[in-house]
Amino acid sequence: MSEQVYAEIVVDVPVRNVDRVFSYIVPADLFPAIKFGMRVIVPFAGRKVTGYVVGFSGITQVSQEKLKPVLAVLDNEPVITEELWTLARWMKAYYLCTLAQALKCMVSPAVRVKAAGSYTGLWIGFADNQLAQVLAKLNRSPKQSAVIKAAAGQPGLSPKALADQVGVSSATVSALVGKGLLQARTTSVRRNPYPIKPTGIPGPVLTPEQAYCAGEIIRAIESSQSQVFALHGITGSGKTEIYLNVIARALVLGRKTLITVPEIALTGQMVNTFKERYGDTVAVLHSALSAGERYDEWQRIRNGDSKIVLGTRSAVFAPLSGPGLLIIDEEHEAAYKQDDQARYHAREVALQRAKLSGAVVILGSATMSLESYCRAQKEGPYRYLSIENRIEQKPLPQIKTIDLRAETHKGNPGIFSLALLQKIEEKIRLKEQTILFINRRGFSPIVICRDCGFVLKCPHCDISLTYHSDLTLRCHYCNYISPVINKCSNCASEQLRFAGTGTQKVEEEIRHIFPSAGVLRMDADTTSRKGAHAEILKNFLDGKADILIGTQMLAKGLNLPNVTLVGVINADTTLHMPDFRAAEKTFQLLTQVAGRAGRGEKPGEVIIQTYNPEHYSIKAALNNSYKDFYAQEMIIRRELGYPPFSRLIRIILSSTQSALVQSGAFLLKECLLEAQRDFNPHGPDILGPAPAPLHKIKEKYRWQIVLKGKQALILRQLAAKGIDIFESRQGNRLLSIIVDVEPQNMM
Template sequence: MIVKVIVDIPTQQVDRPFDYLVPSELEAMIEIGIRVQVPFGVRQVMAIVVEIVEESDYEGKLKPISKVLDYMSFLNEELVALSATIASEIFTFRINILQAMLPSMLRVKYENYFHIEKPTAFLDLTADYLDADGTEVYASESLVEVLPAKLLKKLLNDDIIKVEYRVKDQVTTKTITYIDVNQTADDYMNELERLNKNSKKQALLLQDLIENRDQYIMMKQNDFLNHPDYNRRLLNIAIENQWLKKVVKEVYRDPLANQHFEPSYEQTLTNDQMQAFTTIEAARQAKKATTFLLEGVTGSGKTEVYLQLMQRARQDGQSAIFLVPEIALTPQMVERVKSRFQTGIAVLHSALSVSERYDEWRRIIKGEATIVVGARSSIFAPLKNIGLIVIDEEHESTYKQADNPRYHARDVAIWRSEYHHCPVILGSATPSLETRSRAEVGRYQLLRLPKRINERALPQVDLVDMSKIVGRFNNDIFSPSLIDKIQHRLDAKEQIILLLNKRGYASYMLCRDCGHVLQCPRCDISLTYHKSQEQMKCHYCDYHSPVPHHCPNCHSHNIRTYGIGTQKVAETIEELFPQAKTIRMDIDTTRGKGQHEKLLTAFSHGQADILLGTQMIAKGLDFEKVTLVGVINADTALHLPDFRASERTFQLMTQVAGRAGRGRYQGEVIVQTYNPDHYVMQLVKQQDYERYFYTEMQRRHMANYPPYFYITSLTVSSKFQNQAHKKIYELKSQIFEAVNTQQVIILGPSNGPAIKKNNYYYYQIILKYKNKDFIQQELKTILSQTQADIRQGIFVSIDHEPQFFI
């Protein structure tokens, strides 16, 4: 047997399959996607099997693989094939994609152990190779060295043994320790007769084993130790005398274990919902890989359409993937899916521990979970027979991986849908211009839900011109109009959501005498004041410093904070509405495990009147008693140097407005802005996505931006500014000479607002073009040259369709 592997060396020179011989004793363990150790040059490296063949084109002598690292494959043939496609399209190395597909736990160093699950069967099958010593856990080497590969494979396939991966300094499998009877009742009688008369507790235990032996069969060790007459010393004596034995059972960590979900049932669909459902279901039944854009206003019932389609797929023995863009949305969406289906749900997102994600991955591989709910990386879930893929809030930039490998979950979903011949649903109230334009030209099929459930009205949106208010009242955060509306809702025992797209207490600290702004020493941006920790923090590199009492430049004590953050707003709310209970949601308050869910659950149960947060609270959330949404400053991102700035502002404002009036109460939205006449603000007020789409498309067309042009950014970074500066100009010259500049527009070199981040200097050029193939080869050439640059401390990254430019 010969295997083709991708080695764990991310360089262009070795970014291809290499052939290795499989020793006969290891053949039974080999599968596509499994990790192996191979000799490569003078070292041993990890590699992933991507193909199994009988013959090799290599003319020299093949080296044998050294060992098999896994005992089950975490990458199926589909994902291995997908890795090759993605790598070629996003200009990265295939090993980077394969590593991104693996559970996090398999990307770190670990040791393997075998747990004996069925001792009798294990001893029967291994009697010729092992001495029966009652061992419950074996180091992997101790079995691999003495058992034939075929026997080892049989033990694993029959669940006689299970593999435990132990990460250094981290427990990776959860176990429960039981005690079990080890003798018959007659044996216990004999033991009692031989027992010393002074051993009263031992006698008590033996007497109970004689009379109530069945109660001790697989009793939890903790239950034994909680017995008023027993203790750990007695347990150790019982085990030493072989009256009892310990049994350690591995159990899955269930991130939903402590939650109860009331069952929910299918809702009667509206005519618009039924039309969308019927169209998508017909495509699933016909096994058509159609991509649908489900454009529905906020509160129009898109989720119910998703759930009923997943139900049909599950009834037909198929699986489904349901992606959400934010961790904050996951608890509510998991609750909806879990309450509908109860079992067979796997949850995958970054708030889970490494071990929890690993356990969820194993449940998926074994077919114990057929519906996966999670964030971006869940698109790689190794499900079989996929019948439906849903990407909710498809316009969100979080579906694009920001660092290497820079894949977009939407593109992966479409590839997998073609592999499985199943539909993809892209759902949003405010689709991205790229997605909507593809629907306009027929690449995607457009389905609309233009009305809210039960004909509920969209909330009324009012704009407040803050330029006419600042300086006239006691605070510059809340307009009188918003204060009155909040008080009215508090009096009515209704709830309020307030959006401020910043965290921290104030934006920056400024010296009023010399004008000095406190800067991050590692980045080219100002530090943000966090009052609760009394620290200045950098939101790029997480640099911390104490709050200064005088200006570091002129030593004046006249240094003050400027701007506002969520902490400052929360403090102001407490001053204005002392009777109100407020929950603040931002990165600082949701760092802890389960904090998103804890805070949202508290708000949904009425334990707070006001939910204040950053954009994580703006979409997907559904609270019946929320009747007022206030946007503190709608201009935060409107004038950023990014061609998507107006699109993101419109989407964010429309999405957060949709949180109001979703129940039986009418909703209202107050948007505070310094630019009330801006076309985006006027269209937000009208909640007119159609008009916004065509207005923005005209602007994109005039400026040669997506969706009319493709965009790729090339970024150079180095700790030495002159190196980065020189390299970016070299790249521009190289591209200029290689391509026709009438077909490729080159913008830059330039640097964003923060030229320096975490002690690295950044420069970039932007390429705009209509023909992908025209620039593809030159970008691959640049990628192949990056290894020499890395040795000099210069890093070049290529990002196709970047989501951010600052």
């Protein structure tokens, strides 16, 4: 027998103390199928589990009798690249997750799907950057150069499709194959989620501000600097056009681009823009694609057929080799933080990927996170670029606040102020469009007994039930549904009050007040079906409705030119959350939703209804002043020692047994205090334990401890050590433990 080879394997077992690489024997019959980055089945602790191959070795420290063989190989080709494996190890160190959790984030659930049928397509037979030279050589045969241009623009067309597209005979195409300028490859029939052809229309001329920003970023790409740009442009300032210009240059230089947007709802408009400009080299990755589409897009990225990848959070792990440009659009969005398994933030992962490949990063936002803005100040590591004007000299919308207290005093108990109703009516008359924003779905978020004050709650969660207009009560955390009841479950009184306002209530009242107006609603309930988002937006864009009512999913990035009025029904919903980012989230949301107004020919107006018109986050949004908000918020963050003046790690313990989780939380605190003795006495603060603000979710009680300190590394070391001690003391393992490094959500 030839020399034995051992595979180094990470097993997919959710236990921290087996979170390392194990050696397995590779049986002869699995050669040469087994490769780095493939998934395999291995025996582990008496079970068969999935593992990831992360290396090979000719030697092992493990004694022969303990070694077990790999049982089967699951993939036809690797699903993890060397670069992603490096990233996984960084994630383990940074986010205190397990290697298996990190690797799981990277493997698209679709990669096990089979390829569709196969066919032969044509690719250019030389490197992209030689295109100009090749075309110069072909200058005497316009037909041949036209074919080469078409093949470069749309790689993978069949010989016939290519000939038809250019309008030449198939002999012309064959001749180029004969010369080696075109290469035939057999490939799978592709499932293309967005078959959009490039228009060939050049983009608009950049404004001086846009041109300056694009120029600075392009300079960094050209000189191969690994630089991070904080691109801070007000809403409607044309950040996307800057991205497109920078990407065009990156393409010419042969650099690949990865761009993420925070929500699937936003990919539609962005994909159209990108594909119309760059055609088929754009690949799209998000969870609403079919498994087959995702598989094919993933393949195109890995094979290098796609040079531009556009997707949502997990697209940050797209298997393109050595990206040269990473763009995180709307970098402030909390949706970039994954909230289970490995709790990574796509922005931080992108920054790390850029470090590995020496890439340029653009963090784009109109309402930059305090953390990023802070890092872009004079002494900070980021380069700050700002755009202060909207494109085409369009004015920012005029914003007005309406004090709801005064409205109540005037004897108006309704959910709309008089001023807002007058404006809506005016817009309907002028055939202009209105967006009404309320950050709660359902009809009424609270059902309360007038006699005893009892609030109806989900039996599984510590969350009040939302009344929905289909006569149900629903829990928005666990999806518990019950028919609406007409008696208080505490005192049997029939005096139930449906309090508060959700999207359905706004819709019902608007239809009542403006019976002839066209009304659309966009929230999680109307968009659960695939394609529903795009359909609602298209209907609204086509002018099939006067008013669009929705939650925060319509606050972001959308470009709806005929919208001249935005009404915020209640600006206070985010303001009073028990979260140190409540003011920041309020400012961001108001600025973003206000930014939907006046993006077309006509100027926009915004009406913000609030009980707190003097709150600085609302005032700053009113004045379109990020700087005012930043100055005020930084004072408060400094006083309280919250980020960006410190780093946080939130540790959550949970269990179905209330007493167990409470005593566990106190034990964890002891373990952390013990671990802290190794650090200097001015080490991180250990806050808590305390019940989490959402104390019970899906039958599980939750307690939390928050670590707060200035040095991220020490904070992580303390958490890791404390948890190690805790796990060695805690015999029964009935508690689940979640470690959230740099949490976005404190609930």
